[in-house]
Amino acid sequence: MxxxxxxxxxxxxxxxxxxxxxxxxxxxxxxxxxxxxDIARLALVGDQFGIGRRYIDADALLADGGLDFVDIATTVASHRPLVERVARHRLPVICQKPFAATMDDARAMVAACADAGVPLMVHENFRWQSPIQAVRAVLDRGEIGTPFWGRVSFRSGYDVFAGQPYLAEGSRFIIEDLGIHSLDVARYLFGDVSGLTARTRRVNPAIRGEDVATMLLDHASGATSVVDCSYATTLGEEPFPQTLVEVDGTLGTIRLSAGYRLTVATATGATETDVAPPLLPWAARPWHNIQESVLAIQRHWSECLRAGREPQTSGRDNLKTLALVEAAYASAASLQRIDPDTL
Ligand code: NAD
Ligand code: 89Y
Structure with a gap:
């Protein structure tokens, strides 16, 4: 062992x-x-998890050593300085989403880790949710043929500001915070994107950024997808934090519907499966879907680190997801279609 x-x-x-x-x-x-x-947070969480080595400064943590990797779970403003510091210590690093506020910052972090020869993974976990994995598995089996159209949809009225008050304060909100996951799922299911058109609006007057976004993606494969997200949508049954997916293929369709129901229809008939995520012992509804994907991505990281493999959502890969976020804001501002490769 x-x-x-x-x-x-x-x-x-x-x-x-x-x-x-x-x-x-x-x-x-x-x-x-x-x-x-924040010394109070450090004490609270340190006590909860029985972790004795505690630091208020990342430099002191890194100077003390004895580490094989660093997992950064701060908000975006601190990502670049922290990732670059970890890279200087030649340690593998995980960084939460959104990876960076600008493409320049993101490219600088990728370069710093590449120069140091250390792996960098962005904690982009939504693709690891078991319902999304179930959709990917149907595509991989070829049951619906070649996908030509898709939709990745997240519409909710859940109060995310209660737990994450900073989300109400930034000039950017839903695309950078949540849509980034949906865009990554669209890339995961339909491949890379050659053009994106977006429209946004703010419905909730109590926040600064946009809380509704509708994006049209041209995929390099020829498929078209719609990625839509909203935190201004009141529904009969609150679906937070479910991502719903529709795929039309040359031989059939996939529908991932509310309540974690997966329907696959082909010429020979339709099957419906329950793809609800397990409720891990430490998890709590409705977050259990996200919580399970955290375990899945962290398991993936440890497997990749031991095997010397690049993680799926490496920094390098995540540049493409981040470019879609930038393309969406640029398109919403200019009302033009944006090629993410130009950003
Ligand atoms: P938070 O504000 O509750 O926690 C961030 C913590 O980082 C704070 O305790 C703060 O004191 C600390 N911190 C900030 N800068 C630091 C620095 N330079 N050195 C040491 N500590 C520092 O934020 P949160 O809601 O936990 O979100 C953190 C990140 O997780 C965000 O980027 C958010 O988008 C992301 N997030 C991801 C998911 C997901 O499913 N992947 C879900 C929710 C939040
Ligand atoms: O921060 C967001 C995320 O990454 O997943 C859901 C969330 O917590 C609120 O939109």
Whole structure:
């Protein structure tokens, strides 16, 4: 048995607690140190998870050493300085989404890790949700032929600002925070994108950024998809945080509907399957779908790190997802179709 991978987690806020629970479930990984500049959060989370090595400054954490990787769970403004510092210490690094606020910052982080020869994974976990994996598996089996149209949809009225108040404060909101996941899922299911057209609006007067976005994607494969997201949508049954998916293929269709129902229809008939995610012992509804995907992506990281493989959502890969976010804002501002490769 190889020794456990020793990780440090930087940022002990709202979401990091999920990451710490999930790390406990990843075989062969131990989180040995925590860092947060907020001493009260550090104490609370350190005590909750029984982690004694605690730092209010990432430089002190890195100087003390004894680490095999660093997991950054802070908000976007600190990502570049933290990733670059970790790279200087030649340690593998995970960074939460949104990876960066600009393409320049994102490219700089990818370059820093490449120059240091260390792997970098963006914690882009929605593609790891078991219902999304179930859609991908149907596509891989070829049951519906070649996809020519798709929709990735997230519409909700859930109060995300209660747990994440900073989401109400930025000039950018839903595309950067949530749509980024939907755009990554669209790439995962339909491939890379050659053009994007977007329209946005703000419905909730209490926030600064846009809370509704509708995006039309031209995929390099020739497929067209619609990616739509809203936090201004009141429904009979609140679906948060489900991503709904529709795919039309040359031989049939896939529908991932509310309530985690997966319907596959072909000329020979239709099947409906329950693809609800498991409720992990530490998880809580309705977040369990996201929480399970945190475990899945962290397991993927440890497997890739041990095998020397590039993770699916490496920094390099995530540049393409981030370019779609930038393309969406540029398109909404200019009302033009944007080629993400030009950004
Ligand atoms: P948060 O504000 O609750 O927590 C961030 C923590 O990082 C705070 O405790 C803060 O003190 C600490 N911090 C910030 N800069 C630091 C620095 N330089 N050094 C040390 N500590 C620092 O934020 P959150 O809601 O937990 O979100 C964190 C990130 O997780 C965001 O980027 C958010 O988009 C992302 N997120 C991802 C998912 C997902 O499903 N992948 C879900 C929710 C949030
Ligand atoms: O921050 C967001 C995320 O990544 O998933 C859901 C969320 O917590 C609120 O939109």
């Amino acid at each position: 190889s020794p456990p991978l020793r990780g440090a987690l930087v940022g002990c806020g709202f979401f990091a607690v999920n990451q710490l629970h999930a790390w406990r479930d990843v075989p062969g990984v131990e989180i040995v140190a925590l860092c947060d500049r």
